Amino acid sequence: MVHGLAASAAVPRGMLVADAWSQLGDAVAPLSNASGRPLARTVKLLLDPLVLRPAQNPRFSGGVVAIEHVDALRQAILDAGPALAATAAWFQLVKRARRRAGITEGHPQDLYFQRCFELAHLHGDPAPLADAADIAAAAVGDVHAERGEVSVDRLRRFLTDPARTAELSGLLHDAWSHRPEAPQPGPNPGLVAFLDDCATAPDPRLWKALADTAVGTAEAAGLDSPGVAHDYGLTSRERPAAPELGERASKRGLPKPFDRSIMERLFAAFTTWFQRESMNDIPSLVTGEIKRSAAPWQLAEEPSRVAMALGRDASAGLGAEAAESGTDANARLLNRWRRESYVHRVLRLPDATAISVEVRGTRGAYLRRLWVRLHGRELRGEATGADEVWDLLDGALRSVVMDQRDRLKRSLEREEDRT
Amino acid sequence: MTGFAVERTATAIRVGARPPRPERTALVEARGALLFWDVLDRHAHPAAEIFDARAADWLWEVYGPDTAAAILGDAESVATEWESPVLDAARDLAHLHWAGAWWPGSHAAAVPALPGGLLRAETAWRTAALDHLLDDEDAVERALAGLDLGDLPVLGTDPALAESVATLQERLTDLAETFGVELHANVRTRPEDWALAAGGEAPDLAVASGSDPIDWALVPHGLLDAAGEATWQFGQRSGAWVITVTAPAAPGAEPVPLIGLFDTVEIPLHLDRGAGAFTGEAPAPPDFAMRLRGQVRVYAPRFAVPGDSPDEDREAIIAFARDRLSAPDATLTERAAA
Missing domain, CATH: 1.10.3440 (Sama2622-like fold)
Incomplete structure (x- = not known):
């Protein structure tokens, strides 16, 4: 598929990736779109950070790849083929587990792509595993439990706990009087x-x-x-x-950013993004937000x-x-x-x-x-x-x-x- | 072989030219570039405006690597014979976008309306085939969110079509799961056909009348017959001077209120399903007989502000649409409409 390589000293990176990807065949179809290209998130969440790693491999970074690195890039993707095929198979199982658990929140690719890559490295191809469905179900439960830790409910309880309100209001007052x-x-x-x-x-x-x-x-x-x-x-x-500390928040009718209560500021971030595992625990989130405001x-x-x-x-x-x-x-x-x-x-x-x-x-x-x-x-x-x-x-x-x-x-x- | 002149301006690389008018334009908004096909001057490959060459790293998918390199280099003209599934998907998506906006449904010209639910479904599927090169990172989610599987037509009479629709539905269900979108599947009840008593009958005694083509850009898609003309009549009813306006409705038109504008007189129009037209009547101001040289314009309030009437290639576009219904590369939506 790649024509005219010799004609220029550099090749579009996307073309090399597409070419190598197509050699992986149907096994990676769940990670591909209908044109057979890797999904945008396959590149962003799997190929870039876990396979090509341009930060470590500057020769694979940028929009074009120098002709002398073309084979290395192709080989890096082909070498990852079995792991990517297993990742794709796990993704199918995980989607099924998600459906069975009735989970609708979050973007499945954001939530599970990297988790499936981990499963692929831990267990390999799920096909011969008798308990693959259970492993997938556990992974889904795990992802959503992690996210449940920092829940809107717990945030509300923390902010409205009468034992804490005075302290938090004091913090807020201090932060704003010592700007x-x-x-x-x-x-x-x-x-x-x-x-x-x-x-x-x-x-x-x-x-x-x-x-x-x-x-x-x-x-x-x-x-x-x-x-x-x-x-x-x-x-x-x-x-x-x-701002106020705030007691409630709803997705609709959020005030403008500087008018949002501490509750609303954190709430908006909770509902918009789905990587809560990378967030701090609630008390430090709240004190951090007070200082930030x-x-x-x-x-x-x-x-x-x-x-x-x-x-x-x-x-x-x-x-x-x-x-x-x-x-x-x-x-x-x-x-x-x-x-x-x-x-x-x-x-x-x-x-x-x-x-x-x-x-x-x-x-x-x-x-x-x-x-x-x-x-x-x-x-x-x-x-x-x-x-x-x-x-x-x-x-x-x-x-x-x-x-x-x-x-x-x-x-x-x-x-x-x-x- | 498609050939293009390449021009470099301060803000863009232009490959060929934009189609001359909106209603001729089939568009894909790609990352870093717009891709255009002209429905009246059809080529395999699109014209393009590349405004961010760094972001348009997918250009080789549409023009082939050599032509893409020449475009991004310093070529003053390029030609290409590149074929790829991505190019096909982009052309289809552009065409579906065009059909969603400008498909000229018309009783007068015998162009059926396209099945809207199927059009949205097919658009979502083609959008997903290009998820790696579209400007909008959430294009697939957005396209899926507007879908209602309950809107897909039941095509019992044509087994091949029915099977294609079933396959599409299956693919979209899987796609929705991959992108975390909950698909609606409501069986929509269409309002029964009813006739509105909206006036619009001819005046008792008409002293002047005329007709003018409808400006497509002033009304949403699918309301007015694309080949139709708006007619007006000025006359007396029960001793009062009135102006009456009638504009033929498109197949499957929804009863959205429109306005007929003659000179400065606004005539509210309502869908009269019995008559298959939007009609209405308003009192004529005293000096109206002096202003009869104007033309009648029909527009949707809160949609467009009537300005100068442009020249449209309406006949050519209607002929194009009619051809599409039996074209070998017709979309599923077009085949289902035929």
């Missing part, structure tokens, strides 16, 4: 330079320097001035105020704050009638936004201006989405590398835009239902 005075930011050429290159050639040294010199913290200084955080869409208040951008880690400052600058002009772009990242986000109105016409969706979809509020929705994602990464202890920043900035806009599109489609259906 450090943020230095006034000067113009920072580092943010502009990073935004200019982050989509094409992100500079890890610059990314580290921005965090090391607390540029994100400095850029948060204006947030306490009247109207600033409000205009970014992060609060409905004139200026941010200390009083921190610059209401985020705990400097890289997250830098990312908010980058997102703020990259999203300038989003949703406005006409906007001139500044940095390259800003131009790319504005282009995505312009492309979207073209796509609306091609898909014959309602004109957003003809119905009550908040187009002008797009930048606020964008910064809220970005904040929520950064907050979730902090809770899961995920570090953000320089080369992930653009995907984060762009992904938040894509997610906002797709939600708007869904609302437009639903408005069409509602129109039919109303009559």
